[in-house]
Amino acid sequence: MTSFMPLTTVFPGLVWLMAALALVQGLRRAALWRVGAPASVAWLDGLAKLPRRYLVDVHHVVARDAYASRMHAVVAGGLLASSILTALAILPPLADFRPYWFLVALAFGVTAVGSLLVGARRYPVKQKRLSAGHFQILPFLLLAYAIGGTITALLLAFGAGGGVFGSVALALAAAGGLGLAYEVRHGPMRHAAAGALHLVAHPRPGRFEGRPDTALQPLDLNAPRLGSEMPADFTWNRLLSYDACVSCGRCEIACPAFAAGQPLNPKKLIQDLVAGLSPTEPAYAGNPYPGGRAAEGERGALARLIGPDARIHPDTLWSCTTCRACVEECPMMIEHVDAVVSLRRYETLERGALPEKAVVPVTELRQSGDPGGRPLASRTDFAAGLDLPRIADRETVDVLLWLGEGAYDLRYGRSLRALVRLLREAGVDFAVLGAEERDTGDLARRLGDEATFQALARENIATLAKYRFTRIVTADPHALHALRNEYPAFGGHYTVTHHTALLLELIRAGKLKPGRLPDLSVTYHDPCYLARYNGETEAPRAVLDAIGVTRSEMTRSGRRAMCCGGGGGAPVSDVPGERRIPDIRMAQAAETGAGIVAVACPSCTAMLEGVTDRKAEIRDVAELLLQAVEAGR
Amino acid sequence: MRIAVLLSAGLHPVSGAPVLPRLEAQAIRMAAGLGQSAEIVGLHAGPDAAALAEALGQGLPRIEHIAVAAGDDPVPALAARLAAITPDLILAGRRSQGGDESGLVPYALARALAIPLVSDVVAAALDAEGALRLDQSLGRGALRRVVVRGPVIVTCHPDAPAPLAYAYGRARRGRVETLAVAPAALPVSALAVEERPYRRRPKIVKGAPAGGSAAERLKAATGEGGAASSGRLLIEPDPEDAAREILAYLRQIGVLAPPAEPKT
Numbered sequence: 001m002t003s004f005m006p007l008t009t010v011f012p013g014l015v016w017l018m019a020a021l022a023l024v025q026g027l028r029r030a031a032l033w034r035v036g037a038p039a040s041v042a043w044l045d046g047l048a049k050l051p052r053r054y055l056v057d058v059h060h061v062v063a064r065d066a067y068a069s070r071m072h073a074v075v076a077g078g079l080l081a082s083s084i085l086t087a088l089a090i091l092p093p094l095a096d097f098r099p100y101w102f103l104v105a106l107a108f109g110v111t112a113v114g115s116l117l118v119g120a121r122r123y124p125v126k127q128k129r130l131s132a133g134h135f136q137i138l139p140f141l142l143l144a145y146a147i148g149g150t151i152t153a154l155l156l157a158f159g160a161g162g163g164v165f166g167s168v169a170l171a172l173a174a175a176g177g178l179g180l181a182y183e184v185r186h187g188p189m190r191h192a193a194a195g196a197l198h199l200v201a202h203p204r205p206g207r208f209e210g211r212p213d214t215a216l217q218p219l220d221l222n223a224p225r226l227g228s229e230m231p232a233d234f235t236w237n238r239l240l241s242y243d244a245c246v247s248c249g250r251c252e253i254a255c256p257a258f259a260a261g262q263p264l265n266p267k268k269l270i271q272d273l274v275a276g277l278s279p280t281e282p283a284y285a286g287n288p289y290p291g292g293r294a295a296e297g298e299r300g301a302l303a304r305l306i307g308p309d310a311r312i313h314p315d316t317l318w319s320c321t322t323c324r325a326c327v328e329e330c331p332m333m334i335e336h337v338d339a340v341v342s343l344r345r346y347e348t349l350e351r352g353a354l355p356e357k358a359v360v361p362v363t364e365l366r367q368s369g370d371p372g373g374r375p376l377a378s379r380t381d382f383a384a385g386l387d388l389p390r391i392a393d394r395e396t397v398d399v400l401l402w403l404g405e406g407a408y409d410l411r412y413g414r415s416l417r418a419l420v421r422l423l424r425e426a427g428v429d430f431a432v433l434g435a436e437e438r439d440t441g442d443l444a445r446r447l448g449d450e451a452t453f454q455a456l457a458r459e460n461i462a463t464l465a466k467y468r469f470t471r472i473v474t475a476d477p478h479a480l481h482a483l484r485n486e487y488p489a490f491g492g493h494y495t496v497t498h499h500t501a502l503l504l505e506l507i508r509a510g511k512l513k514p515g516r517l518p519d520l521s522v523t524y525h526d527p528c529y530l531a532r533y534n535g536e537t538e539a540p541r542a543v544l545d546a547i548g549v550t551r552s553e554m555t556r557s558g559r560r561a562m563c564c565g566g567g568g569g570a571p572v573s574d575v576p577g578e579r580r581i582p583d584i585r586m587a588q589a590a591e592t593g594a595g596i597v598a599v600a601c602p603s604c605t606a607m608l609e610g611v612t613d614r615k616a617e618i619r620d621v622a623e624l625l626l627q628a629v630e631a632g633r
Numbered sequence: 634m635r636i637a638v639l640l641s642a643g644l645h646p647v648s649g650a651p652v653l654p655r656l657e658a659q660a661i662r663m664a665a666g667l668g669q670s671a672e673i674v675g676l677h678a679g680p681d682a683a684a685l686a687e688a689l690g691q692g693l694p695r696i697e698h699i700a701v702a703a704g705d706d707p708v709p710a711l712a713a714r715l716a717a718i719t720p721d722l723i724l725a726g727r728r729s730q731g732g733d734e735s736g737l738v739p740y741a742l743a744r745a746l747a748i749p750l751v752s753d754v755v756a757a758a759l760d761a762e763g764a765l766r767l768d769q770s771l772g773r774g775a776l777r778r779v780v781v782r783g784p785v786i787v788t789c790h791p792d793a794p795a796p797l798a799y800a801y802g803r804a805r806r807g808r809v810e811t812l813a814v815a816p817a818a819l820p821v822s823a824l825a826v827e828e829r830p831y832r833r834r835p836k837i838v839k840g841a842p843a844g845g846s847a848a849e850r851l852k853a854a855t856g857e858g859g860a861a862s863s864g865r866l867l868i869e870p871d872p873e874d875a876a877r878e879i880l881a882y883l884r885q886i887g888v889l890a891p892p893a894e895p896k897t
Contacts, residue, residue, distance in 0.1 A: 352799060367650055
């Protein structure tokens with residue numbers, strides 16, 4: 001070949017050929033996304049923001065693993081730079097300018113170093129969370145392309161093109177390069193193409209704008225099919241997002257259900273959605289669902305995804321606590337929880353296939369506005385002996401205290417009593433809805449029963465419209481998330497504050513004068529729906545610091561905290577596992593040696609307090625603050 | 634097989650909202666369990682069809698709503714419609730749940746249509762010859778198997794399998810047809826009904842001694858003074874012997890079939 005054409009043309013030609021092959025392979029893959037439902041995408045806006053989304057948002061996640069971050073910067077940067085520079089050499093002035101080829105060789109050299117870093121994660125022993133399969137040949141392809149490219153570029157730089165050595169080097173580069181391009185359809189390189197497109201057409205662009213775009217998207221209850229039964233029911237940009245998965249396994253390390261041995265692995269779930277769409281997808285080569293169920297069932301755009309005999313077992317679906325830990329950790333910005341809820345919506349709304357133990361709470365929610373079927377008027381029973389004003393008796397009030405489901409719980413009643421006493425102490429003008437407060441419908445929504453959620457949301461919004469208040473304060477992060485982020489879609493716009501944020505305000509305004517409790521050693525457990533869903537991690541810690549406790553942090557804290565197992569209807573679905581999620585979390589708390597685990601959510605209180613043999617006490621932040629205020633008198 | 638499920642206008646025991654009574658939701662599950670080929674229809678007679686969508690969501694594909702003025706007796710209209718569609722099985726709940734229902738409609742219909750009624754059924758199955766095999770609850774876990782043929786009214790017991798989940802999509806797909814049915818001419822029932830406020834009464838223990846010490850009364854109430862006290866006391870028995878004794882006892886009280894008969 002070199003005898004017909006100079007190497008300075010063939011080498012750039014190879015890169016152009018790679019680009020063409022990658023394009024063809026990419027288009028073959030993209031044809032599959034077209035079966036998805038339509039979605040409105042702000043293309044120009046997304047394209048303009050792509051560099052920022054990649055360099056800031058993606059990097060922020062990738063950088064949590066310093067090695068992976070450096071590896072990716074070197075190998076991806078080198079690969080892109082060397083390929084673009086070589087491709088540009090198709091222009092004769094550049095091709096004939098020998099120092100240019102030194103630059104190219106340098107870029108290939110960087111790629112080669114990156115390839116070795118890629119290989120070191122997989123050889124001699126693969127890191128446990130990574131997938132094998134096609135990913136295991138990636139370092140070889142990269143190395144072949146990089147070394148072949150380096151040698152070819154160096155030969156050109158020294159003006160020694162041609163000859164047997166040059167041909168061998170070029171052949172090596174061609175084998176690696178074309179291999180990489182070929183892998184754009186089914187292999188590891190798909191993450192690059194799909195990932196970039198996914199960042200442009202992301203279904204939740206808000207998460208790149210610095211606000212927590214975590215509200216579930218409302219479902220049109222008049223749609224022909226409710227939820228997702230098959231891959232074709234997902235919107236096309238969701239199908240694209242699943243193809244962006246690079247099988248790094250960060251999600252499975254973060255997943256509480258996976259850690260508890262329940263049959264859920266977020267990586268495998270996403271890969272099942274990928275494989276469900278494409279019958280020719282190579283076999284999955286990562287960690288299986290705990291329990292090791294083999295993938296079975298039909299594949300294709302119109303194949304059923306959920307079922308005992310389908311690709312995803314219903315137990316996998318119902319194991320999810322919707323804690324968003326997987327979403328938080330995903331460097332490809334995939335929205336796993338949205339996929340789970342969409343699949344649950346089909347199961348619940350179209351098939352009535354809720355887990356058996358979840359049927360009663362959801363039925364009671366629909367029929368009586370409370371998952372326990374308890375009288376709404378008895379929600380305020382916890383406050384017997386406390387003066388708890390009803391908003392119906394008041395013209396206007398500053399703070400509407402939303403009690404939530406926790407009020408029925410005897411243990412959590414203690415936390416709420418502490419909160420009410422603190423509000424009294426600080427002279428806050430507050431009232432409760434009393435018997436007019438219905439459940440926010442959070443449980444129904446996470447379990448896929450969108451119809452019940454929407455009915456409850458409308459009833460609550462109608463109730464709230466009757467009264468005048470400045471803001472809603474609640475101690476339940478699940479209610480907070482629903483009221484603050486999910487009710488606006490149904491016409492309810494409120495200022496919603498978590499009780500820890502209000503208590504901090506009151507301390508800073510000098511309305512609460514807590515004493516100091518230096519003898520207490522406390523570790524704070526972040527509720528998922530406060531920290532991850534709403535990005536609030538500082539107020540509870542500031543309150544704890546204000547009362548002078550000795551505070552230590554668990555290894556997983558803040559936005560990366562581990563779930564207590566209480567969200568997403570997981571306690572009522574009760575899918576069996578090898579361990580219990582709250583036991584794992586309490587073991588992590590015990591590592592800090594703290595005698596008290598501070599909580600700020602009724603679900604966390606119930607889950608963590610239910611751990612047997614626990615050494616630490618479970619106390620709500622409000623309870624600790626009340627103790628400090630009483631000590632300070 | 635044609636199955637009609639009678640739907641009443643119940644209220645939620647706590648919230649008071651019009652809901653499908655749980656027993657009727659269980660009846661729908663029982664009907665659905667009788668095979669894919671069964672043609673199931675819900676039947677409601679009353680002034681409005683507000684809570685019927687819930688029955689659709691439980692899995693009934695079709696509901697016939699017979700418009701009856703508020704306060705009117707639904708039995709003649711139901712009897713006329715049931716006589717027209719001649720179902721092989723009519724399922725109903727066993728008691729009312731908070732609404733205007735009396736709990737007596739299945740009995741009144743059985744009399745009007747002159748067909749048998751089997752009450753308190755926890756399970757229904759179809760045997761090979763097309764007869765219905767019903768397990769009737771006798772209370773305290775005891776069951777009686779009843780095999781019936783031909784049209785029959787069956788009332789559902791709370792111990793029947795729990796209701797299936799409500800599915801909004803099914804409620805959306807199902808249809809409620811409002812019919813105007815000429816009520817059947819039935820002899821006016823001379824049922825004298827007296828209404829008075831509910832008063833909780835102490836449970837009367839059968840054969841309880843009026844006098845005696847508290848311990849004796851407790852013994853009588855828990856059954857230890859009766860058949861149970863005549864049991865054999867085995868101290869640290871061989872596991873084999875213990876198992877044999879337990880089996881013998883279970884056979885004696887009728888929980889297990891006698892050993893000679895083949896197991897069903």
